[in-house]
Amino acid sequence: MNSLLTALITKRIVATVSALLVVAIGCGAGIWQLGRAETKMALAANLQARQQMPILNANKGPWSLEEARERRMIARGQYIPEAAIWLDNRPRPIPPVGSNNAQSGFYLMMPLKLEGGGEVLWVNRGWAPRNNENRETLPPVQTSNTVVSVEGIVFAHPGKVYELGGGKNAVEKDKPRIEQNFDLATESKLHSWAQAPFILREVEVGSDDGLLREWPPLTSGVDRHYAYAFQWFALAFAGFVFWLVTGLRQYKRQGFANGDQG
Missing domain, CATH: 2.40.50 (OB fold (Dihydrolipoamide Acetyltransferase, E2P))
Known part of the structure; x- marks a missing residue:
């Protein structure tokens, strides 16, 4: 196990740091997009509540x-x-x-x-x-x-x-x-x-004056934020998988080179 960790991390400092950066950026951006979606949902709920007032x-x-x-x-x-x-x-x-x-x-x-x-x-x-x-x-x-x-x-x-x-x-x-x-x-x-x-x-009251008043809801764009969040999380996951797979391949090549063939 120690040799595996050494092959994955210690001997691949640049690759490990790069992977950590990709994972950190991807997760951070994904969490930010989720926060944006939650903010829009909260604003929409507050707007709806205020519109129910007299x-x-x-x-x-x-x-x-x-x-x-x-x-x-x-x-x-x-x-x-x-x-x-x-x-x-x-x-x-x-x-x-x-x-x-x-x-x-x-x-x-x-x-x-x-x-x-x-x-x-x-x-x-x-x-x-x-x-x-x-x-x-x-x-x-x-x-x-x-x-x-x-x-x-x-x-x-x-x-x-x-x-x-x-x-x-x-x-x-x-x-x-x-x-x-x-x-x-x-x-x-x-x-x-x-x-x-x-x-x-x-608001639209049926008057035909040549103007459109079909205003979008405040929640418009929430689905887009969720989609962006998925893309960022997918990028973070892909970065981790790429780091892990390339490390395992390198570990196996080193094992064959040292005569550890099972």
Whole structure:
């Protein structure tokens, strides 16, 4: 047994250290992927629990972000379409069945002036596809010019994408804009109005306005994390098996060379 251990480890220091690194990296990455999956599951469970709470009414605020985060909310007011922001490079939330390609488009962020007060609530009204021939051509969307009721889920922001450069060009506050990201504080300073410290992501209510609101669940991607974890654990196992098999072969060759043939 001692001679076997010597042949596997002592005489193969480089191979042993390499195998240990592969096993450590594989197991560590696999455990991290499992942790990511568990985190998403916990977030989804928390979101579902908060959505079971009573629906908030934006018109009976003001509400803080801590009070309203991830809860259902209804709001009644009138849209301000001239201040709309089109968030670019947003893939379609749920691709069509049978499609593996993410279709690029916009999220439409539009301020809603709440009825009975002067506060503004930014609403993520949904997703619309980009014009592939001219990205400056905005999708046709219908917006009511009367008071509307909106229902959705409260979030801190609509999600961020990578943006090159930190500088912002001068903007005209009374014209729709195409932006990469959305910042509540920036919009509050630009328009000099009182606004809620969160955004409302509108849910599908059957309105035919040219926007899609099929939002993916927070648990989307969990299966992918499990698959990645399996691949990392498989890599660690393969590294160990390769180290063991090559060591045993070397041990047997040395035994034959020394005349130990049984």
